[in-house]
Amino acid sequence: MDAPRTPTAIPVPAEPGAPAPTPLLRNREYRIWLLGDVLLAAGSGVGAFAFPLVTLAVTGSAAATGLVGLVQGIGGLLGLVPGGLLCDRVDRRRLRALAGLLGALLQGTLVVVLLAGAGSVGILAALAFADRFRGALLGGSTDAMLKQIVAPRQIPRAVAVNEGRGAAVELGAGPLGGALLALGIALPALVQLIGALASGLTTLLLRGDYRPRAEDAPRTRVREDLREAGAWVLAQPIRLQLGAVAALINLGSNGLILTVTLSLALRQVPAVQIGLLSSVLAGSILVGALLAPRMVERIPTGLLIIGQITAMAVLGLVLALTDQLLVIAVVYAAIGLGIAPLNAATSGFFMHITPVAMQGRIGALMALVGTGLMPLAPALAGWGLDGMGRPGIMAIFAGICVLAAIISLRGPHLRTVPSARGWQEHARAHGLHAA
Numbered sequence: 001m002d003a004p005r006t007p008t009a010i011p012v013p014a015e016p017g018a019p020a021p022t023p024l025l026r027n028r029e030y031r032i033w034l035l036g037d038v039l040l041a042a043g044s045g046v047g048a049f050a051f052p053l054v055t056l057a058v059t060g061s062a063a064a065t066g067l068v069g070l071v072q073g074i075g076g077l078l079g080l081v082p083g084g085l086l087c088d089r090v091d092r093r094r095l096r097a098l099a100g101l102l103g104a105l106l107q108g109t110l111v112v113v114l115l116a117g118a119g120s121v122g123i124l125a126a127l128a129f130a131d132r133f134r135g136a137l138l139g140g141s142t143d144a145m146l147k148q149i150v151a152p153r154q155i156p157r158a159v160a161v162n163e164g165r166g167a168a169v170e171l172g173a174g175p176l177g178g179a180l181l182a183l184g185i186a187l188p189a190l191v192q193l194i195g196a197l198a199s200g201l202t203t204l205l206l207r208g209d210y211r212p213r214a215e216d217a218p219r220t221r222v223r224e225d226l227r228e229a230g231a232w233v234l235a236q237p238i239r240l241q242l243g244a245v246a247a248l249i250n251l252g253s254n255g256l257i258l259t260v261t262l263s264l265a266l267r268q269v270p271a272v273q274i275g276l277l278s279s280v281l282a283g284s285i286l287v288g289a290l291l292a293p294r295m296v297e298r299i300p301t302g303l304l305i306i307g308q309i310t311a312m313a314v315l316g317l318v319l320a321l322t323d324q325l326l327v328i329a330v331v332y333a334a335i336g337l338g339i340a341p342l343n344a345a346t347s348g349f350f351m352h353i354t355p356v357a358m359q360g361r362i363g364a365l366m367a368l369v370g371t372g373l374m375p376l377a378p379a380l381a382g383w384g385l386d387g388m389g390r391p392g393i394m395a396i397f398a399g400i401c402v403l404a405a406i407i408s409l410r411g412p413h414l415r416t417v418p419s420a421r422g423w424q425e426h427a428r429a430h431g432l433h434a435a
Helices: 028-060 062-087 092-115 121-138 139-151 152-183 187-203 223-234 236-268 270-298 302-321 325-337 339-353 356-371 376-387 389-410 420-429
Strands: none
Touching: 028 062, 028 092, 028 121, 028 139, 028 152, 028 187, 028 236, 028 270, 062 092, 062 121, 062 139, 062 223, 062 236, 062 302, 062 356, 062 376, 092 121, 092 139, 092 187, 121 139, 121 270, 139 152, 139 339, 139 356, 152 187, 152 270, 152 339, 223 236, 223 356, 236 270, 236 302, 236 356, 236 376, 236 389, 270 302, 270 325, 270 339, 270 420, 302 325, 302 389, 325 339, 339 356, 339 420, 376 389
16 A cells, blocks of 8 residues: 655744744634534543443443453554554545544444343444544544644644643533433433534535645555654654653553442442542643643643653542542542643644654554553453452552653653743754654
């Protein structure tokens, strides 16, 4: 399979004194892109909250719920690298539209299965695998398009806005998902179907050129593209350090939160109350998102990342020691404050230093490293609750978060990254920009 190699005429990093770019909210393409992203996230947020509870209700087993989550996570991992290659070879607008339409089709199938009472571990696992594979295969096009829509100097703010969007959606996703689940087991999947379909149709309104490479560029083979992306990642130790930290903190933090959710469900705590905990977390993330642009511009990126990872490790230990709803809510709120600045700093920095034509492959490889252990989270949570109880499995997840903090503190590369104002100079000084 061949593909053109070099990027199309897309905005490049602006030098000092360059004209100010069009404000984000006056940029038509950005507004449409953001609308589609919000619609997709709204449906996905409700579905993601409700699906483990749906699985638990259908199977009656935490271990079976964990198994379905494991299969779901594996689907996501298997789709990442092929998805990265597609994203750097095919028009990203088409990929995003297809992602929405296929997502709607899969959620429609889930609605039919649940209404027919035909749900089983095998069927739920197969649908979860297919949907997560679809998301990984086609969904990477969304973030890759962002660098083609906004000017480089706007990337930190655009990423922070996206974090705020996610938090605002999540603020209502938990309670809404719980309320819908109480009314009917298939309603959350129906909401996710509507969100995916609306996102796909909205994407068709975009008018920009979202081809990743020039039409007349030299063509390459798949193995050459993978070799180029792999060499790019391996040549930057900071990516490797942060990849190891991300893998551990994603496993530990997601495991802690999922264990809390399942343990509360097993205690017969109403789904609406469990959803309110998610809203506390989302509300805190939203507050952090409002502060994120200034934090990313003024606080050194390395220190911001290290500080948040360390805070998450400490709060994870607290979470492992309590099962009181009020204390859990306070811990969730504390964790959430730093998530948006953390994501805005890391995503913005790496998007800034990655060439447009490599956004898909580099994003896929980094996601593969950063989320490679995440499928273990639901499996360990479910099996741990059945086998060793809540305290034991929570202690394991908290320990994983502590290990992530130690790696972030020990590595020399992360500490040197400056605030967003110094990214350009830092990238050039350390050879992080493409030739």
